[in-house]
Amino acid sequence: MLALRFYNKRDVRLENLPKPEPSENEVLIKVTQSGISQTQINEFIEGPFFINKDPHPLTGKSIPLIPCQEYGGIIEDVGKKVPKSLIGKQVAVLPLKSCGRCKYCKKGKENLCEKMAYHGLLGLDGGFAEYSVVHVNNIFPVEKEELLTFIEPLLVGLNTFDIYRTISKKKSFKREKVLILGAGPVGLSVASVWKDYVKADVSINDILAFRHKKAKELGLKTVDKGEIKKNSFDVVIDAAGMDPLSTQSAIVEGINYIKKGGFLISVGSYFHPVEFIPADLTFSEKNIISSMAYSLKLVNELPDVIKNLKINFKSLIQEIPLSKIIEEGYYRAEVEKESFVRIVVKC
Structure with missing residues (x-):
């Protein structure tokens, strides 16, 4: 072969x-x-x-x-x-x-x-x-x-939600404001899970114009970098990771966008150091948590996720x-x- x-x-x-x-x-x-x-x-x-x-x-x-x-x-x-x-x-x-x-x-x-x-x-x-x-x-x-x-990326997206619902202990997420950074296969899969399955209020951004436009064509709510308001999202998910085209890593940039007491969930991979000021987290009780792949229990939830998908x-x-x-x-x-x-x- x-x-x-x-x-x-x-x-x-x-x-x-x-x-x-x-x-x-x-x-x-x-x-x-x-x-x-x-x-x-x-x-x-x-x-x-x-x-x-x-x-x-x-x-x-x-x-x-x-x-x-x-x-x-x-x-x-x-x-x-x-x-x-x-x-x-x-x-x-x-x-x-x-x-x-x-x-x-x-x-x-x-x-x-x-x-x-x-x-x-x-x-x-x-x-x-x-x-x-x-x-x-x-x-x-x-x-x-x-x-x-897209099955593996969808499970990755479902894992971000599973971590958040476990930590937040909330039962409804319809009013949650969620920002996805990165509109590649993982970012779009994460967005579809949070929008179509979780029913959260999801926005997405990508520094690449082609992917940003494609996300909009798919029916997702896109937001340009200059329009993203600081301290305005309950959850920011970094699905961009290490990218040489970006002037600032998404995991650091995302800290600016979460509300006080909010969460940044890191999905993207970084293999080099990034810099941020810890006080920016401490003074606002902002939280960075990570999400690695998926746990096996989530496979049982996957059929319901797929039934709700609206993205082409x-x-x-x-x-x-x-x-x-x-x-x-x-x-x-x-x-x-x-x-x-x-x-x-x-x-």
């Missing part, structure tokens, strides 16, 4: 590999769609950050690794202990794999597992390949093909073939971010 493998910074290679076979509790997926995330581009440009060079404690696997944590396809074969009725089903991959035994797993915080693995990112191969094998517990049935690469995710996708992933995927995502929202590899 054709697959892309990550070896090191600026070293990804298209290779022909043996077609994998599912073990007794696994399924073999013919990958049909895999999304290029900013996380993978960061790994390529400056990494590895998440991708592990040493053998992973849970899986034993290290680089070279097949990247991509946001993907899905059609089940082509199953292991001996998996029902054959699953063959032919369209599924998205739930990338998180935990040990199930550590103190975090026992608390239902598998995303903090001491040995957590993640398909396409940490200790497990991912979706930039014609085929992928995953445990039967790591699949989620999907009717609409365009949602295959299909309109965000630009497809490329796997054979062109380096030139039209990785290189383009590095230098032409203004020209797309979601590049999807069509296998």
